[in-house]
Amino acid sequence: MTDAASAVAGALARRFGETVNVPPSTAGLDELLRIATHVTHRRWADRPVPDDLVRLLAACALSAPSKSDLQQADIVQVRDPARLDAIAALVPQMPWVRGAPAFLVFCGDGRRFRRIFARRGQPFVNEHLDAFFNPAVDAALVLMNFIRAAEAAGLACCPISVLRDRATELSAILELPEHVFPVAGLCAGYPAAALSVNPRLSLKASFHIDRFDDEDTDALLDEFDERWALARAQRGGPASAPPPAPVPAVGPRWSDEKAKQYSVAQRADWGAFVRAKGFGLD
Amino acid sequence: MTDAASAVAGALARRFGETVNVPPSTAGLDELLRIATHVTHRRWADRPVPDDLVRLLAACALSAPSKSDLQQADIVQVRDPARLDAIAALVPQMPWVRGAPAFLVFCGDGRRFRRIFARRGQPFVNEHLDAFFNPAVDAALVLMNFIRAAEAAGLACCPISVLRDRATELSAILELPEHVFPVAGLCAGYPAAALSVNPRLSLKASFHIDRFDDEDTDALLDEFDERWALARAQRGGPASAPPPAPVPAVGPRWSDEKAKQYSVAQRADWGAFVRAKGFGLD
Numbered sequence: 001m002t003d004a005a006s007a008v009a010g011a012l013a014r015r016f017g018e019t020v021n022v023p024p025s026t027a028g029l030d031e032l033l034r035i036a037t038h039v040t041h042r043r044w045a046d047r048p049v050p051d052d053l054v055r056l057l058a059a060c061a062l063s064a065p066s067k068s069d070l071q072q073a074d075i076v077q078v079r080d081p082a083r084l085d086a087i088a089a090l091v092p093q094m095p096w097v098r099g100a101p102a103f104l105v106f107c108g109d110g111r112r113f114r115r116i117f118a119r120r121g122q123p124f125v126n127e128h129l130d131a132f133f134n135p136a137v138d139a140a141l142v143l144m145n146f147i148r149a150a151e152a153a154g155l156a157c158c159p160i161s162v163l164r165d166r167a168t169e170l171s172a173i174l175e176l177p178e179h180v181f182p183v184a185g186l187c188a189g190y191p192a193a194a195l196s197v198n199p200r201l202s203l204k205a206s207f208h209i210d211r212f213d214d215e216d217t218d219a220l221l222d223e224f225d226e227r228w229a230l231a232r233a234q235r236g237g238p239a240s241a242p243p244p245a246p247v248p249a250v251g252p253r254w255s256d257e258k259a260k261q262y263s264v265a266q267r268a269d270w271g272a273f274v275r276a277k278g279f280g281l282d
Numbered sequence: 283m284t285d286a287a288s289a290v291a292g293a294l295a296r297r298f299g300e301t302v303n304v305p306p307s308t309a310g311l312d313e314l315l316r317i318a319t320h321v322t323h324r325r326w327a328d329r330p331v332p333d334d335l336v337r338l339l340a341a342c343a344l345s346a347p348s349k350s351d352l353q354q355a356d357i358v359q360v361r362d363p364a365r366l367d368a369i370a371a372l373v374p375q376m377p378w379v380r381g382a383p384a385f386l387v388f389c390g391d392g393r394r395f396r397r398i399f400a401r402r403g404q405p406f407v408n409e410h411l412d413a414f415f416n417p418a419v420d421a422a423l424v425l426m427n428f429i430r431a432a433e434a435a436g437l438a439c440c441p442i443s444v445l446r447d448r449a450t451e452l453s454a455i456l457e458l459p460e461h462v463f464p465v466a467g468l469c470a471g472y473p474a475a476a477l478s479v480n481p482r483l484s485l486k487a488s489f490h491i492d493r494f495d496d497e498d499t500d501a502l503l504d505e506f507d508e509r510w511a512l513a514r515a516q517r518g519g520p521a522s523a524p525p526p527a528p529v530p531a532v533g534p535r536w537s538d539e540k541a542k543q544y545s546v547a548q549r550a551d552w553g554a555f556v557r558a559k560g561f562g563l564d
Binding site for chain 2: 022151214
């Protein structure tokens, strides 16, 4: 294997806990390596991100595919310090929002679509779940495409989906009108340090051939819980670190953390917010 | 500007109908050019896509960020000719599905999340819209990341979201269980020919600073309708083609096509399908 192929294979082995073959003569390995080593950053180098670079990345991101070419995604870049302060105050547990060199909010936009009909005096006959689902998916595609463009340009990112916990307040700060809703915020900046990849569930759980098969879910959850705890125990160590110390006998696993995090209702008012924005969800 | 910077600027000017500055010393221009020149392909070169390449791209794609690290996206690669035939028969208007060298379906998966609670005998207290929204967004992130990885490796793609028109049948073919739903299919293969980029709404419509501003929507829709019709008139021409012929005096614009396409209800049963999969959408 070439060095680049080895690097991709190594990153994916750390990520998934299993071997992922890199076929000979695979093209684009530098880019695949960036994708395979994606990691969320929350600390930034003391280097500004110029506004025209953000605009360039936004244009690249908005080149994403769009359901029925309806183009139902928008990006709001927040530059105004007062608005940034107000947004950061919504998520005080995330101080990296206020410190981010660039901050954006990715929105689903069902407003232009409806405008097409209103301008024609034509009834809008698609007020059901699909007309909310499509802009949500469009916005997610643009968000992911932005992250890829940003990482190509040497930036690192941190999605802030927890802003939806305060969707009504965020919407007021950004003056989001009817039929426009936030999907996630995003911090972007030059990273302060290199970070190693986070573990993911085995591909046996998430990549299926021909039919969905989750007969082994419990075993795969157990295997991932162990691997996740191991990775946490060695967190911060270099990618080439020797095998980590044994898993602590007591210590939370991934399943434990998620069960705890979601033991109380989260964003139970999200549906009410979306309906108040004018979407029918039947 | 370097050649690469000029190429990015040129692609984005064709896409958005306006100048997008490429700051000097922008890194990653080769990758930004691939993002900026993304285009959906439906015709494939006679060259197979090896299964281990698909698995590599899937692993890269599943390295995408995930809401709360809940990892609620799955990929199903369809290899079985009988299942491929059955899926292609659901969308006979899209013969490129059956001919695609690789075909995958990207799914939102709320099943593992619930399993974590069931294994603990802990009540699931998040049965509301957010618990459907998160896997939908996760799946869209993985879909976009897959497209980026595939294009890096020299492939081209075609998302098939219209498969949700036949969600119940697709779900049966792929044996999707409760709390697992399709977001989109995807054809992938080596492209048969180069294609030029499709136009998009002006960044004045989709990229906002500090606040959502759509006061100019009508003018921007009119401008885009003209530009879209021009691009259609010269479709297939090389990127360096001379200015196209004047817009036909009569001929559909983008708004016309979308108003016509959605003049009848589309996927009005999507909500019923999602609820039948066990999701509460309140």
